[in-house]
Amino acid sequence: MANDKKLVAAITDMEQDFPQWYTDVVKKADLVDYSSVKGCMIIRPYGYAIWELMQKELDSRFKKTGHENVYMPMFIPESLLQKEKDHVEGFAPEVAWVTHGGDNELQERLCVRPTSETLFCDHYKNIIHSYRDLPKLYNQWCSVVRWEKTTRPFLRTTEFLWQEGHTAHATAEESEEETIKMLNVYADFCAQTLAIPVIKGEKTAKERFAGAKSTYTIESLMHDGKALQSGTSHNFGDGFAHAFEIQYTDQNNELKYVHQTSWGVSTRLMGAIIMVHGDNSGLVLPPAIAPIQVIIVPIAMHKDGVKEKAFEINEKLSKSVRVKSDLTDKSPGWKFSEYEMKGVPVRLEIGPKDIEKNQAVLVRRDTGEKITVSLENIEKEILALLDEIQKNLYEKAKQNRDSKTYTAKNMEEFEKILNETPGFIKAMWCGDRACEDAIKEKTGATSRCIPFEQEKLDDVCVCCGKKAKHMLYWGRAY
């Protein structure tokens, strides 16, 4: 095995250089290629297939909760972007501006959407008149652009793919309920489909989305102890409704402003999958989103009946599993490494000796364990194994996250943890922006969220020593 490994170009050890390990994996697992467009990535077929599986699952969860898909223009006129004050201040510095159409200078420049609140508001103003028109539960799948100085595939790119939900409701209660509901949809999707445990909580005022009344977030922890904001859900209250004059007539014939939300996850989640589950042999994919769940590698392929048997098993499995056979003339060792790099959950080896015994050898990507199974029960065994791998990946990720979650009672402890054993830090906070700023300046860590599950670690703020209001999660973050 050690020898075979060398057949596929090795990747950097993650303990030695985590950022380089990450870059190696995204390239060598054929997820991404760089393009000649600064800060933009090419998502290759294998990477895109993972994204498609994620989309399919998320989209079905959105539709089950009553949402409908729409498509809005990719351009926003400058005057429209400026309608909500906080929102334009947040986004204007990082948008791409279209100034010319063909040879002609435009009368008003257009920005390429960094997010589409303003477009949805403009549309809602046209189509919402009565309480009968509410709620509007819309979502869109598209790409957005934010001009970034330093970029990394999936984690921070000038253009990225995402979905953005935008909803309008009759009351403040309903918009708050929707905001939390969609945060829970994201958290369940991460846990069940991506096998990634997340912390659910509210962002501090400082970290709130531009224009939002409250922003909720799911935060996950990467292998190197850094946090990743993995999805956000915003309650706008009636702020945008006032700016865009979105009003409806209620049951008593009174004119009211709507209450709105927006929520999104992006291809950033691909980065989370890589950095939560990956190891020094490459990518490790949860079966639920693996484009290939089982790779069949025939051994001694030139021998009578081996190819035929591989084909037969492939046919049998393909009814219930995403299976592929590699019948190329590369060596089995090369193939082992290649599909380990690609994170395929199960390898199935079949050779002349196995055929004699009517068996196959299964190798788990998550543990390396080899299991000999009878060909009689192969389909059932594999389905059970994929299930077990999915669960095991979640458990491993949770153990890792928990083992890297610390508590700090004073700034000395806080800094020691960050420098020696990076991870999440739970600490008490007085609620003042000044302390939040001071901690960030001193340590480089940012407040991740005020978790829904509060604990009372202490009576006083970790920074100023005054009475504590909340327990916060902190971490250095992507």
Added chain:
Amino acid sequence: MANDKKLVAAITDMEQDFPQWYTDVVKKADLVDYSSVKGCMIIRPYGYAIWELMQKELDSRFKKTGHENVYMPMFIPESLLQKEKDHVEGFAPEVAWVTHGGDNELQERLCVRPTSETLFCDHYKNIIHSYRDLPKLYNQWCSVVRWEKTTRPFLRTTEFLWQEGHTAHATAEESEEETIKMLNVYADFCAQTLAIPVIKGEKTAKERFAGAKSTYTIESLMHDGKALQSGTSHNFGDGFAHAFEIQYTDQNNELKYVHQTSWGVSTRLMGAIIMVHGDNSGLVLPPAIAPIQVIIVPIAMHKDGVKEKAFEINEKLSKSVRVKSDLTDKSPGWKFSEYEMKGVPVRLEIGPKDIEKNQAVLVRRDTGEKITVSLENIEKEILALLDEIQKNLYEKAKQNRDSKTYTAKNMEEFEKILNETPGFIKAMWCGDRACEDAIKEKTGATSRCIPFEQEKLDDVCVCCGKKAKHMLYWGRAY
């Protein structure tokens, strides 16, 4: 019925004003809304649901023919766009230019992709080295931008949604085979899924795609006798490969240029569906792409057991059919008109008398026919009926197309047809650009294609009287 109609705002008669009828349908059927972004449309949930069903079917056909999805950046640096001379000349006049990122002017301006040949070439150059890397069969779903002066929803908009296939092959034979194969995929999809018959053929040199060696097209005929180019497939030969230096080492260790294709269909097909099948009551949708295939309208909904029965039938049908029940307090007449406008293939009426007799009334959108069926066999009956409607729509469209296809032997006949009975005109052509230009100038008709199924109508060109080379299809077009 005539009385109920008035409950829903009427649309313009298609015989009186076809363009206004079209605009009325796209608005009143809730397909599209206008946006404050010039030339860009909002695709509303009902319109987008149709597009999603089209995508699903096309995507499965692409995957069955071995294609993989990828995602390329939406921006193209000006220098990259300029690499292939004909291509840049074709597209530069109609692209949107990004000149600023945030507050900074870009060193090189970027165009928003009008099509992605240059990006795919740039990527292929990086990833194709050996004959083992071929063929590359890629596709992408995205939006593109072409700066248009006059726009109409779905038919011509500044931004539109589409798919673009881009493939690279070892030989000229293989790229030609791919080009034709994908044209056939489009034609079959139009016939079987959209119930739209198309003419398959090759574009003349004048109408060829910028940079292509040959362009193939599918052409359909709208209700008003105008043609619509409904999909194209291009063979680039090795032209782009030379411009971008895309070479591979063949089995004999010789360096060769690849041969490439591209092919695309867009939301323009939504326009075809409207204008091929629609009538004076609104949209008429082929069941294969109808978001709602059966709408259940309860009659005398306040009577005991009516709502419950509607719910029961809905539950039963929902296993095999896209079904919805309208239980709102609007009148049955209003609902009849509303779902006729939306083109729902089958309306199911259920009232107290029907329940007594254990039956329901089905009303076909395509013919208006009422059919009483027993609730015993309702699922089977509806599946058969949807099938019949799908076939009938195709037959009706084909009969209409055929009845509006004429032959012209001289320019007098040619002009008479165009002015009195617009439709496709078949006419012989010498093959000279001069005649093609002259006919267009004189009549406003453009050459649609040199159809694969040639007929010999005459020995001489309809325009100059010299020896004819091909039979051409002509028409005024969208």
